[in-house]
Amino acid sequence: DSGVTQTPKHLITATGQRVTLRCSPRSGDLSVYWYQQSLDQGLQFLIQYYNGEERAKGNILERFSAQQFPDLHSELNLSSLELGDSALYFCASSVALSGDSSGNTIYFGEGSWLTVV
Amino acid sequence: AQKITQTQPGMFVQEKEAVTLDCTYDTSDPSYGLFWYKQPSSGEMIFLIYQGSYDQQNATEGRYSLNFQKARKSANLVISASQLGDSAMYFCAMREGRGSGNTGKLIFGQGTTLQVKP
Numbered sequence: 001d002s003g004v005t006q007t008p009k010h011l012i013t014a015t016g017q018r019v020t021l022r023c024s025p026r027s028g029d030l031s032v033y034w035y036q037q038s039l040d041q042g043l044q045f046l047i048q049y050y051n052g053e054e055r056a057k058g059n060i061l062e063r064f065s066a067q068q069f070p071d072l073h074s075e076l077n078l079s080s081l082e083l084g085d086s087a088l089y090f091c092a093s094s095v096a097l098s099g100d101s102s103g104n105t106i107y108f109g110e111g112s113w114l115t116v117v
Numbered sequence: 118a119q120k121i122t123q124t125q126p127g128m129f130v131q132e133k134e135a136v137t138l139d140c141t142y143d144t145s146d147p148s149y150g151l152f153w154y155k156q157p158s159s160g161e162m163i164f165l166i167y168q169g170s171y172d173q174q175n176a177t178e179g180r181y182s183l184n185f186q187k188a189r190k191s192a193n194l195v196i197s198a199s200q201l202g203d204s205a206m207y208f209c210a211m212r213e214g215r216g217s218g219n220t221g222k223l224i225f226g227q228g229t230t231l232q233v234k235p
Binding site: 002031033042043045048055056058088090092094096097104105106107108109110111113 | 150152154160161162163164167208212220221222223224225227228
Protein backbone atom coordinates (compact mmCIF):
# COMPACT_ATOMS: atom_id res chain seq x y z
CA ASP A 1 0.00 0.00 0.00
CA SER A 2 1.63 3.25 -1.19
CA GLY A 3 -0.54 5.44 1.01
CA VAL A 4 -1.93 7.33 -1.98
CA THR A 5 -5.68 6.79 -2.33
CA GLN A 6 -7.56 7.22 -5.57
CA THR A 7 -11.28 6.97 -6.20
CA PRO A 8 -13.07 5.65 -8.10
CA LYS A 9 -11.03 2.63 -9.18
CA HIS A 10 -13.17 1.99 -12.23
CA LEU A 11 -15.48 4.30 -14.12
CA ILE A 12 -17.51 3.82 -17.29
CA THR A 13 -19.17 6.84 -18.81
CA ALA A 14 -20.56 8.06 -22.11
CA THR A 15 -19.01 10.49 -24.56
CA GLY A 16 -19.74 14.09 -23.75
CA GLN A 17 -20.02 13.48 -20.04
CA ARG A 18 -17.95 14.89 -17.18
CA VAL A 19 -16.22 12.96 -14.43
CA THR A 20 -14.17 13.82 -11.36
CA LEU A 21 -11.29 11.71 -10.14
CA ARG A 22 -10.21 12.14 -6.55
CA CYS A 23 -6.84 11.68 -4.91
CA SER A 24 -5.67 11.73 -1.31
CA PRO A 25 -1.88 11.97 -1.08
CA ARG A 26 0.28 10.24 1.49
CA SER A 27 0.24 11.86 4.88
CA GLY A 28 2.68 14.75 4.91
CA ASP A 29 3.15 14.90 1.14
CA LEU A 30 2.66 18.39 -0.26
CA SER A 31 3.15 17.67 -3.94
CA VAL A 32 0.53 15.93 -6.07
CA TYR A 33 0.99 14.82 -9.66
CA TRP A 34 -1.52 13.54 -12.19
CA TYR A 35 -0.51 11.18 -14.98
CA GLN A 36 -2.43 9.58 -17.82
CA GLN A 37 -1.50 6.18 -19.16
CA SER A 38 -2.92 5.02 -22.45
CA LEU A 39 -1.83 2.23 -24.76
CA ASP A 40 -0.67 4.53 -27.55
CA GLN A 41 0.78 7.43 -25.53
CA GLY A 42 2.43 5.68 -22.62
CA LEU A 43 2.70 7.59 -19.33
CA GLN A 44 1.99 11.28 -19.82
CA PHE A 45 2.41 13.93 -17.16
CA LEU A 46 -0.70 16.07 -16.89
CA ILE A 47 -0.35 18.53 -14.04
CA GLN A 48 1.31 19.11 -10.68
CA TYR A 49 0.27 20.90 -7.53
CA TYR A 50 2.40 21.82 -4.58
CA ASN A 51 0.80 22.89 -1.33
CA GLY A 52 -2.33 24.05 -3.06
CA GLU A 53 -0.75 25.87 -5.97
CA GLU A 54 -0.35 24.73 -9.54
CA ARG A 55 3.32 24.10 -10.16
CA ALA A 56 3.60 22.65 -13.63
CA LYS A 57 1.47 21.69 -16.58
CA GLY A 58 2.18 18.93 -19.02
CA ASN A 59 0.11 17.53 -21.84
CA ILE A 60 -3.21 18.40 -20.26
CA LEU A 61 -6.13 19.13 -22.54
CA GLU A 62 -8.20 22.27 -22.07
CA ARG A 63 -11.19 20.01 -21.33
CA PHE A 64 -9.34 18.78 -18.25
CA SER A 65 -8.76 20.73 -15.08
CA ALA A 66 -7.51 20.00 -11.60
CA GLN A 67 -7.15 21.54 -8.20
CA GLN A 68 -5.59 20.84 -4.84
CA PHE A 69 -7.59 21.70 -1.77
CA PRO A 70 -6.40 23.07 1.60
CA ASP A 71 -6.42 19.56 3.06
CA LEU A 72 -4.07 18.63 0.16
CA HIS A 73 -6.40 16.22 -1.56
CA SER A 74 -6.70 16.78 -5.28
CA GLU A 75 -9.34 16.36 -7.94
CA LEU A 76 -8.96 15.93 -11.68
CA ASN A 77 -11.99 17.00 -13.69
CA LEU A 78 -12.45 15.60 -17.17
CA SER A 79 -15.22 17.10 -19.29
CA SER A 80 -16.72 16.65 -22.76
CA LEU A 81 -15.26 13.19 -22.70
CA GLU A 82 -14.18 11.52 -25.91
CA LEU A 83 -13.43 7.89 -26.67
CA GLY A 84 -9.73 8.72 -26.74
CA ASP A 85 -9.83 9.81 -23.12
CA SER A 86 -10.20 6.21 -22.06
CA ALA A 87 -7.09 5.52 -20.00
CA LEU A 88 -5.65 4.77 -16.60
CA TYR A 89 -5.27 7.96 -14.59
CA PHE A 90 -2.72 8.01 -11.83
CA CYS A 91 -2.31 10.33 -8.94
CA ALA A 92 1.08 10.41 -7.25
CA SER A 93 2.51 12.32 -4.33
CA SER A 94 5.83 13.24 -2.80
CA VAL A 95 7.16 15.17 0.15
CA ALA A 96 9.23 17.65 -1.82
CA LEU A 97 9.98 18.77 -5.34
CA SER A 98 13.45 17.49 -6.05
CA GLY A 99 14.68 14.07 -6.99
CA ASP A 100 18.07 14.21 -5.38
CA SER A 101 17.14 12.36 -2.23
CA SER A 102 15.68 8.92 -1.70
CA GLY A 103 13.28 10.51 0.72
CA ASN A 104 11.69 12.34 -2.17
CA THR A 105 10.39 9.28 -3.96
CA ILE A 106 7.13 9.76 -5.81
CA TYR A 107 4.52 7.20 -4.77
CA PHE A 108 1.57 6.31 -6.95
CA GLY A 109 -1.99 5.43 -6.19
CA GLU A 110 -3.62 2.37 -7.72
CA GLY A 111 -5.08 4.44 -10.53
CA SER A 112 -8.54 5.15 -11.84
CA TRP A 113 -9.55 3.18 -14.90
CA LEU A 114 -11.72 5.39 -17.11
CA THR A 115 -13.65 3.87 -19.99
CA VAL A 116 -15.56 6.21 -22.29
CA VAL A 117 -18.20 4.49 -24.42
CA ALA B 118 15.69 18.21 -22.09
CA GLN B 119 15.33 15.13 -19.98
CA LYS B 120 14.88 11.81 -21.71
CA ILE B 121 14.64 8.19 -20.61
CA THR B 122 15.20 5.36 -23.07
CA GLN B 123 14.30 1.74 -22.54
CA THR B 124 15.27 -0.21 -25.62
CA GLN B 125 13.80 -3.59 -24.68
CA PRO B 126 10.05 -3.70 -25.33
CA GLY B 127 9.82 -7.26 -24.04
CA MET B 128 12.00 -9.82 -22.33
CA PHE B 129 11.77 -13.40 -21.15
CA VAL B 130 13.64 -14.96 -18.25
CA GLN B 131 13.60 -18.39 -16.74
CA GLU B 132 12.40 -18.66 -13.17
CA LYS B 133 15.24 -18.41 -10.61
CA GLU B 134 17.60 -16.76 -13.12
CA ALA B 135 18.79 -13.16 -13.02
CA VAL B 136 17.70 -10.58 -15.58
CA THR B 137 18.88 -7.07 -16.49
CA LEU B 138 16.53 -4.41 -17.78
CA ASP B 139 18.25 -1.59 -19.60
CA CYS B 140 17.74 2.12 -19.09
CA THR B 141 19.67 5.09 -20.40
CA TYR B 142 18.94 8.68 -19.60
CA ASP B 143 19.84 12.17 -20.68
CA THR B 144 19.86 15.31 -18.60
CA SER B 145 21.92 18.45 -18.20
CA ASP B 146 21.06 18.72 -14.52
CA PRO B 147 23.98 17.55 -12.32
CA SER B 148 21.53 16.58 -9.58
CA TYR B 149 18.82 14.04 -10.27
CA GLY B 150 17.23 10.83 -9.10
CA LEU B 151 16.61 7.64 -11.01
CA PHE B 152 13.71 5.34 -10.19
CA TRP B 153 12.36 2.00 -11.23
CA TYR B 154 8.69 1.12 -10.98
CA LYS B 155 6.86 -2.15 -11.53
CA GLN B 156 3.41 -2.27 -13.06
CA PRO B 157 1.71 -5.67 -12.87
CA SER B 158 -1.30 -6.49 -15.01
CA SER B 159 -3.60 -5.18 -12.28
CA GLY B 160 -2.34 -1.71 -13.12
CA GLU B 161 -0.86 -0.24 -9.96
CA MET B 162 2.54 1.45 -10.16
CA ILE B 163 4.86 0.08 -7.51
CA PHE B 164 8.09 1.83 -6.50
CA LEU B 165 11.06 -0.55 -6.52
CA ILE B 166 14.35 1.26 -6.14
CA TYR B 167 16.01 4.69 -6.16
CA GLN B 168 19.48 5.91 -7.17
CA GLY B 169 20.64 9.45 -6.56
CA SER B 170 23.07 11.08 -8.97
CA TYR B 171 25.60 11.67 -6.19
CA ASP B 172 25.32 8.24 -4.64
CA GLN B 173 28.67 6.48 -4.72
CA GLN B 174 27.30 2.99 -4.38
CA ASN B 175 24.74 1.16 -6.46
CA ALA B 176 21.34 0.93 -4.82
CA THR B 177 19.99 -2.43 -3.67
CA GLU B 178 16.57 -3.43 -2.36
CA GLY B 179 16.20 -7.11 -1.70
CA ARG B 180 16.36 -8.92 -5.05
CA TYR B 181 16.55 -5.63 -6.93
CA SER B 182 19.77 -3.78 -7.63
CA LEU B 183 20.52 -0.83 -9.82
CA ASN B 184 23.66 -0.89 -11.95
CA PHE B 185 24.43 2.82 -12.10
CA GLN B 186 27.05 3.94 -14.60
CA LYS B 187 27.02 7.71 -14.46
CA ALA B 188 29.54 8.36 -17.23
CA ARG B 189 27.53 6.20 -19.59
CA LYS B 190 24.24 7.62 -18.30
CA SER B 191 22.80 4.21 -17.70
CA ALA B 192 20.76 2.86 -14.79
CA ASN B 193 20.00 -0.76 -15.45
CA LEU B 194 17.76 -2.77 -13.13
CA VAL B 195 18.97 -6.21 -12.13
CA ILE B 196 16.47 -8.68 -10.72
CA SER B 197 18.08 -11.70 -9.14
CA ALA B 198 16.43 -15.10 -8.69
CA SER B 199 13.39 -14.23 -10.82
CA GLN B 200 9.98 -15.32 -9.59
CA LEU B 201 6.73 -15.82 -11.48
CA GLY B 202 5.34 -12.81 -9.66
CA ASP B 203 7.99 -10.62 -11.27
CA SER B 204 6.12 -10.83 -14.58
CA ALA B 205 5.08 -7.23 -15.19
CA MET B 206 5.90 -4.01 -17.02
CA TYR B 207 8.93 -2.19 -15.64
CA PHE B 208 9.45 1.55 -16.01
CA CYS B 209 12.62 3.53 -15.57
CA ALA B 210 12.08 7.15 -14.59
CA MET B 211 14.07 10.25 -13.72
CA ARG B 212 13.40 13.22 -11.51
CA GLU B 213 15.45 16.40 -11.59
CA GLY B 214 17.12 17.91 -8.58
CA ARG B 215 16.79 21.26 -6.92
CA GLY B 216 17.65 23.48 -9.85
CA SER B 217 15.73 26.62 -10.56
CA GLY B 218 12.51 25.93 -12.38
CA ASN B 219 12.61 22.20 -11.80
CA THR B 220 9.21 20.88 -10.94
CA GLY B 221 10.34 17.51 -9.72
CA LYS B 222 8.04 15.60 -12.04
CA LEU B 223 8.98 12.13 -13.18
CA ILE B 224 9.91 11.50 -16.77
CA PHE B 225 9.27 7.89 -17.79
CA GLY B 226 10.70 5.54 -20.35
CA GLN B 227 8.44 3.46 -22.57
CA GLY B 228 8.72 0.43 -20.32
CA THR B 229 9.89 -3.16 -20.66
CA THR B 230 7.53 -6.10 -20.35
CA LEU B 231 9.14 -8.94 -18.45
CA GLN B 232 7.77 -12.46 -18.57
CA VAL B 233 9.12 -15.07 -16.20
CA LYS B 234 8.87 -18.63 -17.46
CA PRO B 235 8.39 -21.55 -15.04
